Amino acid sequence: MKIGLIAMSGIRACDTELLELGLTLPGFVERSKQIASLPSLGLLTLAGMTPEHHDIHYVEIPDLHAEEGELEEFDLVAISSYSAQIDEAYELAHRYRTRGIPTVLGGPHVTALPHEAQKYCTSVVLGEGEPVWLEILEDAENEQLKLLYDARKRDFSLADAPMPAFELLDISKYNRLTVQTSRGCPHNCEFCAGSRLICSHYKQKPVEKVLAEIDRICEIWQHPFIELADDNSFVNHAYWKELLPELKKRQIKWFTETDLSVAEDHELLSMMRESGCAQVLIGLESPTEEPLRGLEKNANWKQGRFAGYKEAVSTIQSHGITVNGCFIAGLDGQTAGVFDDIYDFVHDAELYEVQITILTPFPGTALYERLKKQNRLIEPTNWKMCTLFDLNFRPQNMTEEELRKGFQGLAMRLYSDEFTQWRRDTFKQNLRRTVNGSKDKQLCA
Numbered sequence: 001m002k003i004g005l006i007a008m009s010g011i012r013a014c015d016t017e018l019l020e021l022g023l024t025l026p027g028f029v030e031r032s033k034q035i036a037s038l039p040s041l042g043l044l045t046l047a048g049m050t051p052e053h054h055d056i057h058y059v060e061i062p063d064l065h066a067e068e069g070e071l072e073e074f075d076l077v078a079i080s081s082y083s084a085q086i087d088e089a090y091e092l093a094h095r096y097r098t099r100g101i102p103t104v105l106g107g108p109h110v111t112a113l114p115h116e117a118q119k120y121c122t123s124v125v126l127g128e129g130e131p132v133w134l135e136i137l138e139d140a141e142n143e144q145l146k147l148l149y150d151a152r153k154r155d156f157s158l159a160d161a162p163m164p165a166f167e168l169l170d171i172s173k174y175n176r177l178t179v180q181t182s183r184g185c186p187h188n189c190e191f192c193a194g195s196r197l198i199c200s201h202y203k204q205k206p207v208e209k210v211l212a213e214i215d216r217i218c219e220i221w222q223h224p225f226i227e228l229a230d231d232n233s234f235v236n237h238a239y240w241k242e243l244l245p246e247l248k249k250r251q252i253k254w255f256t257e258t259d260l261s262v263a264e265d266h267e268l269l270s271m272m273r274e275s276g277c278a279q280v281l282i283g284l285e286s287p288t289e290e291p292l293r294g295l296e297k298n299a300n301w302k303q304g305r306f307a308g309y310k311e312a313v314s315t316i317q318s319h320g321i322t323v324n325g326c327f328i329a330g331l332d333g334q335t336a337g338v339f340d341d342i343y344d345f346v347h348d349a350e351l352y353e354v355q356i357t358i359l360t361p362f363p364g365t366a367l368y369e370r371l372k373k374q375n376r377l378i379e380p381t382n383w384k385m386c387t388l389f390d391l392n393f394r395p396q397n398m399t400e401e402e403l404r405k406g407f408q409g410l411a412m413r414l415y416s417d418e419f420t421q422w423r424r425d426t427f428k429q430n431l432r433r434t435v436n437g438s439k440d441k442q443l444c445a
Contacts, residue, residue: 001075001141002055005047006092007040008085009060013389017408039169041178041229042107043080046133049162054137058168064088071095076140078104079121083193083362083386086110090120097122102145104136108197109383111152112364118147127151127198128183130161152198158183158205163216171221176255178229179213181205181243185231187259188297189283190370191328193362194231204236207243214250225278228256237268244268247275257281260305263312269319279353280316281324284309287345291333297366310349317427318434322352329407330359332396339406343413352427354414357388358407359395 039060047056057074061067065088077096081089086109093103097120106125110117117124123145125132132149139145158180166177183195184202217224233256234240247254253276260282262268272280285302286292292303305312313323327342346354361368361377363386371377376394379385385392395403413419 001137002057002073003050003137004057004059004072004074004077005040005043006059006061006077006079007043008064008079008081008089008092009038009040009062013387014384015390015404015408018389018411038176038178038227039174040080041164041180042129043078044164044166044168045162046078046129047165047168049130049133050137050165051134056165056168058165061088061092064092071099074101076102076104076137078106078136080107081105081109082107083109083383086117086383090117093121102140104145108193108195109363111198112362114148123147123149125149125151127154128156131156152200158203159209161205161209163213166213166217166220169220176225176227177217177221178227179210179217180229181210181233182230182235186235186298187232187301189285189302190295190297191359191361191365191367192231193360193365197364202232202235204239207239207246210243211246211250214247214252218250218252224252226252226254228254230256232257232259234258234262234268237265240268241271244271244275250276252276253278255279255281257283259283259301260309260312263308263315266315266319269316269321273320277321279322279324281326281355282313283326284345285326285328286331286334287327287338287341288334291331291338293333295331310345313349313351317350317352317430320431322427324353324355325349325351326355326357328357328359329410330391330393330395330403334395334397336398336402336406339410342410346414346423350423350426350430352423354423356407356410356414358391358403359393360386360388360390361393362386 043058047058050056057072059072074096077093079089079093089105093105096103102123103121104123104125105117105121106129110124111126114124114126123136124147125136126148128151131151131154136145136149169177182202182204184199185192185194186202214226217226255278258280262280285295289303289306292306293300296302313325316323325346329338329342342356359367361371363383371393372380378392378394382392391400391404394400398406
C-alpha cells in the first residue's frame with residue numbers, strides 16, 4: 001500500500017494582537033521556529049515499524065488552507081494532530097474519506113474525544129500507536145478496518161520501540177530532531193495535556209535503544225541538536241548516569257524537560273553539561289506560592305518545592321546549563337499583579353530563558369473537567385483556542401481583559417531586546433565567576 005503519514009504542524013494563535021507582537025519580538029519568533037520545526041516523532045516511529053513492502057510517505061501540513069492543488073493519492077492515510085489543529089485534521093480526514101481513501105486519526109485529542117473524531121474518519125486510535133499499528137495495516141490490506149483501536153488496553157514496553165524512520169526527513173528543514181527516552185510523568189498536574197493522556201504510567205526506554213536512535217541521526221546529520229521528547233527526563237538518576245557518558249562520546253548538543261529535583265544532584269548536572277546538555281525546560285508555573293496549591297494532584301509537589309525555586313535555578317545554571325522557566329498566567333489564586341510578579345521573578349532568579357503561556361483547558365485534562373463543572377469555559381468545544389496563547393475560560397481573580405492585556409504587556413517586557421540581552425549577559429557573567437572561583441579553589445588546594 002501507498003501510505004501517507006500526515007502531521008498537522010505549525011504554531012497557532014487566534015489573538016491577532018499577540019500575533020502582531022510575535023512578528024517583532026525575537027523571543028516569540030525564535031520559539032515559534034523551534035516548535036514548528038520539530039517533526040512528528042510518533043508518525044516517524046510508526047513508519048519505522050511498517051513492513052518494507054509498503055510505500056511510506058511522511059508529510060507535514062502547517063496550514064491546510066494554504067495548501068494548493070489536489071490531495072496526494074494514498075491507499076491509507078494516518079493523521080496525527082493536537083487540539084489547536086484538530087479541526088484542520090478533521091477536514092483533511094473527511095476529504096480523504098469522501099474520496100474512498102481509508103483514514104486513521106490518532107493523538108492526545110482523539111484519545112480524549114474519540115466519538116467526536118469518529119465523525120470524520122474511518123478509524124480512530126486511542127493511546128499509543130505502536131501496539132496497534134501492524135494490526136491496522138493488516139486490516140487495511142484486507143479492507144476490514146475497525147472503527148476503533150484501543151491501545152490503552154495493551155501493555156507496550158519501550159524495550160520494543162522501533163527505530164523511527166529519520167531517513168524520511170529532509171534534514172535541511174529542521175533545526176533539531178527528537179528522541180524519546182521516556183513516556184509519561186510521575187507528577188499529575190491538573191492542566192497537563194502531555195503523554196499522560198495516552199500513557200497511564202511512567203516508562204523508560206532502554207539505554208541501548210536511545211543510543212541507537214542518536215547514532216542513526218548522526219549518520220544523516222553531523223553534530224545534530226537533539227530535543228528529548230520526554231515530559232520529565234530525569235526521574236531515574238541512575239539510568240541517566242549510565243546514559244550520559246555514552247552521550248558525551250557522541251559530541252551532540254541536546255535539550256530536554258525536567259523538574260527541579262535535578263538541581264539536587266550535582267554529579268548528574270556535571271555529567272549533563274559534559275554530555276552536551278544546553279538547556280532544560282522546567283515548569284515553575286507560578287512566581288508566587290499560593291496558586292501552586294493543588295496544582296499537582298498527587299502530592300502538591302511543586303508547592304512543596306517553591307521555597308527553593310530560585311536557588312535551584314541558580315544551581316543548574318552554575319553548571320553551564322541554561323534554564324527555560326515556564327510560567328502560566330491565569331491560575332486560580334492569581335490576580336492582575338501576576339504579570340509584575342513573573343517579570344520580577346525572572347529578573348531576580350536571573351533566568352536565561354522564560355516561557356509564558358495562558359492557562360489552557362485541554363480536553364481530557366482534570367482542568368477541563370473542573371472548569372466545565374464550574375461553568376467557566378467560554379467556548380467548551382472551540383479547539384482552535386487550545387494554543388497556550390489564547391484565553392478560553394473565565395479567570396477567578398481578574399477579568400478576561402486584564403488577563404489578555406496583562407499577558408501581552410508581559411510578553412513585550414520579557415522579550416524586549418534589552419531584557420533578553422540582559423538575561424544572556426548575566427548568565428555568561430555568572431558562569432565566568434563560577435568557573436574562576438572553581439579555579440581559585442583548585443589552586444588553593
